[in-house]
Amino acid sequence: MTKETTEERAAGAAIDVRGLRKSFGALEVLRGIDFSVARGEVVCVIGPSGSGKSTLLRCVNLLEEPSAGRVTVAGTEVTDPEVDIDRVRRRIGMVFQSFHLFPHLTALENLTIAQRRVLHRGRAEAERIARTNLARVGLSGKEAAYPAQLSGGQQQRVAIARALSMDPELMLFDEPTSALDPELVGDVLAVMRALARDGMTMLVVTHEMSFAREVADRVVFMDDGSIVEEGTPEQVVGAPRHERTRTFLARVLDPAAVEMEGEREAEVAAEADGTAG
């Protein structure tokens, strides 16, 4: 492990981020991020809003241009100015907070348009793959529906199926359940859970702590543009080492749920209450 050079590690990882900085004008949103995601790994990024976690995600497929640093995705350095970013992006699935389905196209067409225009698949093949993926997210029979005719949860599942139809090597999720009514969150998380089980590499920005605890191989806690701590869900969510992590978790976790988690977390909550008060 120690003999591995930086380049080798970057080539082996699904995502490798080194010294990533991003500023919007005078505002520094990312202050030097180093981290990587191994192939087949599910990593959840948590943290307060404004901590830079969405920006980090958007730097991975270059929806945001990093100000400094290096991002490597599946062996291709995306921050290299010579790289054809469109070729890299087709290998990275992305799911947005507010779905961004194409409202002028049916669910099926949402899934086929990039297959046909970008991967140049034939109509029959593209539709076969689209139907398979709609079935995978539990939406068989909705092929002809327009996004406006679907619930938020259904729209987000179509968006996941749209990304899957490109056969991505990894998937980015940017707060995929934050725009949903609470009763619709479960269906989307179930789809993501199934994806993780199938071995998909996933980088998920989320506020769903139960999902992070249950599905993630690793949890990264970010605050103020930096990674504060990372580790297994048991470490980061169950027994956070840093005060900032504890404060954040106490705010987002349902106090009742915290109590059930055992003494340690009850302590954390009490501590945080004291700090907040």
Place this chain on the structure above:
Amino acid sequence: MPLSRRRRTRIIRGVQYGVLVVAVVALALVADWHQLRTAFFDVEVAKALFPDIITTALVNTVLYTLLGFGFGLGLGLVLALMRLSSVPPYRWIAITYIEFFRGVPALLVFIALGFGVPLAFQVALDMNVTVMLSLGLVGAAYMAETIRAGIQAVPKGQTEAARSLGMSQGRATVSIVIPQAFRIVLPPLTNELILLTKDSSLVYLLGLSLNQFELANFGRDALNEHKSLTPVLIAGLCYLVITLPLGQLVRRLEARTARAR
């Protein structure tokens, strides 16, 4: 006892209606109905207009409008994309074009094109081509601004979603942004079509032969021939035959857009 608010409103409205009725009645009494009827409702003159007013004039009006609209829409889309381009010279060209053709009366453009182009290039353009160019060049300036607004109204997330699927900027614009932009601008574009229908009357400046007459010119010509205002009325009604359904279409499209939001 002071009047209640509701009662006062009712009285004010009653007075308004009263004034309106008096004005209409006064105009009706003052007008010379006999003169008007002989001038505008001469049945014999009206009969003589048919079928040419339909087979030639109405058809030509529709033809000229569609030619101008088609060319203007294409050019307008190109101008809108240039206007939004990240390449500064493209933006400058588009802005200059739009400001010029929006700011100059269509009538002058028609004269300049009708007489200037043959002079400059020593070519005699086909009548339909000249009409298409003149109406289209002016219409494009207005349509470019309408389409630009439509493109800008498509949420940024749509482009991001398309790009994240590996589409190039151009592909995303063609497949994702423009189709949505056109849905947004369909009502205002239909309004442009109505305006263009009426502007097509300006082609008389290009010098038309009899079988090239459109509605307004046909009406004016018949007015001189019959010494009656009836052709003006009939030609006006023919315009309404075209524009009223379009207006209805706009209202429907607007209602549909409102529902989709």
